Amino acid sequence: MDYTIRIGGEAGQGLQTIGGVLAKVFSRSGFHVFTHQDYMSRIRGGHNFYQIRFSDKEVMSSREKVDILIALDLYTIETHKGTLSEKGIIIYDAAFIKKVFNSPGFLNIPFEEIAVEAGGNRIMANTVATGAVLGILGMDLTILEDIIRERFRKKGEDITGKNIASARAGFDHAVKVCTMCDFTVPEPGAPPLMLINGNEATGLGALMSGCRFYAAYPMTPSTGIMIFLASKAKEYGIVIEQAEDEISAINMALGASFAGTRAMTGSSGGGFALMVEGLSLAAMTETPIVIAEVQRPGPATGLPTRTEQADLLFVLHAGHGEFARVVLAPGTPEQAFFLTNKAFDLAEKYQIPVFILSDQYLADTEWTFRGLNTGSLRNNDYRSRSEALEGVSVYKRHRLTENGISPMAVPGESGRLVVTDSDEHDEEGHMIEDAETRIKMTQKRLMKKLPLIRQEIEPPLLYGSDRPDIVIVGWGSTYGVMKEAVDVLSGDYAIAMLHFSELHPFPSTEKFDYLSILGNTKLSLCIENNATGQFSHLMRAETGYKFDARINKYDGRPFTLEGLSGELYAHIGKL
Amino acid sequence: MPTLESYEGQTPAWCPGCGNFPILNTLKEALAELEIEPHQLTVVSGIGQAAKLPHYMKCNTFNGLHGRTLPVATGIRLANHEMPVIAVAGDGDCYGEGGNHLLHAIRRNINVKLFVHDNQVYGLTKGQASPTTMEGVVTKTQPFGSLSEALNPMAMAVALDCSFVARGFAGDAEFLKGLMKEALNHKGFALLDILQPCVTFNKINTYRWYSERVYRIGDDHDPFDRIEAFKKSLEWGEKIPTGIIYRNSRPTLEERIPVIEETPLIKQLFSFKEAEKEIRGFY
Ligand SMILES: Cc1ncc(C[n+]2csc(CCOP(=O)(O)OP(=O)(O)O)c2C)c(N)n1
Numbered sequence: 059m060d061y062t063i064r065i066g067g068e069a070g071q072g073l074q075t076i077g078g079v080l081a082k083v084f085s086r087s088g089f090h091v092f093t094h095q096d097y098m099s100r101i102r103g104g105h106n107f108y109q110i111r112f113s114d115k116e117v118m119s120s121r122e123k124v125d126i127l128i129a130l131d132l133y134t135i136e137t138h139k140g141t142l143s144e145k146g147i148i149i150y151d152a153a154f155i156k157k158v159f160n161s162p163g164f165l166n167i168p169f170e171e172i173a174v175e176a177g178g179n180r181i182m183a184n185t186v187a188t189g190a191v192l193g194i195l196g197m198d199l200t201i202l203e204d205i206i207r208e209r210f211r212k213k214g215e216d217i218t219g220k221n222i223a224s225a226r227a228g229f230d231h232a233v234k235v236c237t238m239c240d241f242t243v244p245e246p247g248a249p250p251l252m253l254i255n256g257n258e259a260t261g262l263g264a265l266m267s268g269c270r271f272y273a274a275y276p277m278t279p280s281t282g283i284m285i286f287l288a289s290k291a292k293e294y295g296i297v298i299e300q301a302e303d304e305i306s307a308i309n310m311a312l313g314a315s316f317a318g319t320r321a322m323t324g325s326s327g328g329g330f331a332l333m334v335e336g337l338s339l340a341a342m343t344e345t346p347i348v349i350a351e352v353q354r355p356g357p358a359t360g361l362p363t364r365t366e367q368a369d370l371l372f373v374l375h376a377g378h379g380e381f382a383r384v385v386l387a388p389g390t391p392e393q394a395f396f397l398t399n400k401a402f403d404l405a406e407k408y409q410i411p412v413f414i415l416s417d418q419y420l421a422d423t424e425w426t427f428r429g430l431n432t433g434s435l436r437n438n439d440y441r442s443r444s445e446a447l448e449g450v451s452v453y454k455r456h457r458l459t460e461n462g463i464s465p466m467a468v469p470g471e472s473g474r475l476v477v478t479d480s481d482e483h484d485e486e487g488h489m490i491e492d493a494e495t496r497i498k499m500t501q502k503r504l505m506k507k508l509p510l511i512r513q514e515i516e517p518p519l520l521y522g523s524d525r526p527d528i529v530i531v532g533w534g535s536t537y538g539v540m541k542e543a544v545d546v547l548s549g550d551y552a553i554a555m556l557h558f559s560e561l562h563p564f565p566s567t568e569k570f571d572y573l574s575i576l577g578n579t580k581l582s583l584c585i586e587n588n589a590t591g592q593f594s595h596l597m598r599a600e601t602g603y604k605f606d607a608r609i610n611k612y613d614g615r616p617f618t619l620e621g622l623s624g625e626l627y628a629h630i631g632k633l
Numbered sequence: 634m635p636t637l638e639s640y641e642g643q644t645p646a647w648c649p650g651c652g653n654f655p656i657l658n659t660l661k662e663a664l665a666e667l668e669i670e671p672h673q674l675t676v677v678s679g680i681g682q683a684a685k686l687p688h689y690m691k692c693n694t695f696n697g698l699h700g701r702t703l704p705v706a707t708g709i710r711l712a713n714h715e716m717p718v719i720a721v722a723g724d725g726d727c728y729g730e731g732g733n734h735l736l737h738a739i740r741r742n743i744n745v746k747l748f749v750h751d752n753q754v755y756g757l758t759k760g761q762a763s764p765t766t767m768e769g770v771v772t773k774t775q776p777f778g779s780l781s782e783a784l785n786p787m788a789m790a791v792a793l794d795c796s797f798v799a800r801g802f803a804g805d806a807e808f809l810k811g812l813m814k815e816a817l818n819h820k821g822f823a824l825l826d827i828l829q830p831c832v833t834f835n836k837i838n839t840y841r842w843y844s845e846r847v848y849r850i851g852d853d854h855d856p857f858d859r860i861e862a863f864k865k866s867l868e869w870g871e872k873i874p875t876g877i878i879y880r881n882s883r884p885t886l887e888e889r890i891p892v893i894e895e896t897p898l899i900k901q902l903f904s905f906k907e908a909e910k911e912i913r914g915f916y
């Protein structure tokens with residue numbers, strides 16, 4: 059079983075609610091779910107859709123073919139009817155969209171009328187639609203009823219009851235009228251799965267890494283991280299400050315970090331562009347900070363609600379001067395969770411800026427997982443607090459040490475002074491200009507730390523054939539679609555994926571000799587959601603390796619399974 | 634108890650006769666009199682001649698970027714509101730490069746004390762016009778004279794309902810010390826603009842120029858009266874008022890964040906085990 063449901067309509071029609079609830083029903087039923095949203099940068103109107111793919115096997119990408127299309131407006135029918143699968147059906151409310159379709163595959167379900175008849179009102183039409191989908195799929199209503207009870211608890215029993223009645227009426231109606239429906243969903247038996255998107259996972263990772271301060275200026279698609287942390291602020295003691303601009307946001311986070319707390323900021327490319335001087339400040343003052351850069355297509359304002367992987371080289375090179383940084387690019391929400399923890403750990407351990415480089419696609423897609431094993435989280439406190447400082451007679455914030463890491467004291471916790479400067483400085487943190495100190499400080503900040511940081515970086519993940527003829531290579535959010543494409547093609551070819559989620563310092567071949575794998579292929583392809591192949595350039599610069607070919611997508615949309623597989627077949631056909 | 638010697642720092646590299654010297658000495662005196670130990674205080678500064686001040690004394694120091702003193706100071710206060718934080722900036726630093734941050738620091742009423750060394754010129758970069766340079770003043774980069782109207786930071790701050798607005802003069806150290814102590818004791822954001830002669834690059838607003846004009850605001854002025862304060866803040870030219878122009882008792886940002894109501898953020902213990910239940914929320 060592998061079904062795709064697409065809900066289309068205008069912004070403000072509640073398609074997120076229908077989609078969100080259905081996805082939860084499936085994940086609680088123990089099915090694997092992958093959802094993705096395609097929305098325009100507007101609050102009302104426009105065209106948006108929410109797509110859910112669910113299966114009894116792992117799924118991690120979107121398909122183009124749709125099995126059930128829920129059309130909340132006429133435009134959805136017109137635009138998406140061509141994507142219907144062979145047995146696919148379109149459900150719509152003819153009275154609402156003021157048009158009747160008699161062709162096969164169309165199913166008129168009067169959502170509003172049913173809602174009103176069930177004792178509810180027209181607002182509950184969406185609940186009717188949700189119930190109807192479950193009826194069409196031949197599933198059970200119990201989980202949906204539970205979810206309705208949870209969601210409407212605060213609104214009282216009356217509203218809850220009417221919503222449940224609406225869901226049931228939609229369900230019954232669909233069962234009655236959908237004679238042509240031919241879907242088989244196996245009995246749910248597996249335990250419920252967790253359903254989480256990339257932004258939530260980044261936020262959760264930050265929360266569970268002890269992040270206590272998040273300053274940002276809202277910018278799609280990064281705002282979800284701030285919203286998640288803000289929703290936990292009270293319970294866990296997190297200060298969330300909406301800064302006047304991104305310049306302020308990063309400087310506030312650096313102030314909080316200097317004062318002794320774990321701090322983070324986040325934005326998309328445009329906002330991060332404003333933070334760049336602050337990034338350099340973090341490096342010079344050796345103040346730990348985690349920065350989430352959730353990419354969207356540029357240049358400038360670009361496509362605010364769409365996706366691209368075109369800030370890789372920007373994030374890698376941003377900031378004047380030369381300094382150490384780490385760039386992590388999770389491929390799944392699970393990786394986002396663990397890599398955010400790693401980001402905090404490395405930022406604090408080496409007193410450097412660390413990036414989580416995500417994008418709109420990863421930020422907004424929801425995935426299912428069995429759980430997150432928190433046993434492997436790293437939560438060491440690398441700061442010197444009161445007790446540790448008591449015995450220290452001379453404290454120097456930027457002391458020259460063997461490994462370049464100086465003791466990082468919390469100001470005010472002892473009689474020791476903590477001094478740092480954006481000017482080049484001496485061990486105590488006071489500004490200097492002499493050449494000798496300058497050289498020593500550069501060696502300390504950069505040359506001494508870098509080899510240690512490099513050892514922390516994990517090599518790319520190999521999936522598929524272990525002696526592949528064909529290797530597809532990518533980074534960040536293309537993980538899911540590449541992995542599934544390997545599954546699709548592996549019946550015919552010895553194919554594998556190499557996925558990089560830790561990009562800088564570039565992984566060495568010591569832990570895993572990925573270059574020898576690449577060296578023995580007939581075809582190596584670099585897959586990127588950008589126009590110029592930024593990763594392929596990076597790979598060449600770092601390792602000398604040149605890919606045989608590239609597949610680049612820069613229309614602001616993610617790769618789909620059919621789309622990528624088709625391109626791969628085309629390339630292989632040329633061999 | 635701290636003495637003046639407790640604050641003894643590096644030897645300043647300012648020009649002989651610079652207005653920054655009396656400001657530095659006065660600050661040390663004010664701190665000693667308030668019995669604030671060097672390690673109990675953080676000074677945040679940006680870039681400029683004024684911004685070098687923390688190196689010339691003893692205190693926790695974050696000498697950050699040009700214009701960005703207030704965001705850093707805000708972050709420090711939010712993480713540890715038991716730490717007094719002074720932001721030291723030049724007129725270019727906080728009225729020019731960091732102007733936006735000033736507006737919002739005032740709005741937030743973060744309990745930070747901003748001491749502006751206002752020499753009406755860019756000192757460190759050798760004499761270009763600053764936001765407080767008087768209209769018409771010719772510099773190497775303003776060949777036709779400064780064409781913009783000079784900013785009136787006092788009037789701007791009163792208009793924004795800044796919780797403490799005062800002006801001092803480097804040439805009247807005793808009075809300045811009182812203002813610094815009032816600012817430090819005030820609960821809320823304090824803007825103290827200090828007229829600071831730049832003996833090298835500002836040949837107009839000299840010690841003499843200021844001395845002929847400044848006067849101490851008398852007891853007849855009620856700083857809690859915003860309309861009167863606004864009138865006072867508009868005085869400039871022949872007579873320049875020094876003293877507390879305006880104050881109010883708005884709650885501070887720190888007081889309004891429930892998360893840090895009882896304990897500063899840096900002292901709150903965190904165990905990620907507690908947060909483990911959040912994972913269950915995703916099923
Ligand atoms: C982003 C940035 N732009 C410009 C500069 C150069 N710069 C350093 S200080 C300064 C102005 C100094 O004037 P002010 O803030 O009034 O301080 P003063 O030296 O007069 O005390 C300038 C333009 C800089 N360091 N950083």
Ligand SMILES: [Mg+2]
Nearest residue numbers: 723724754756
């Ligand atoms: Mg100046």
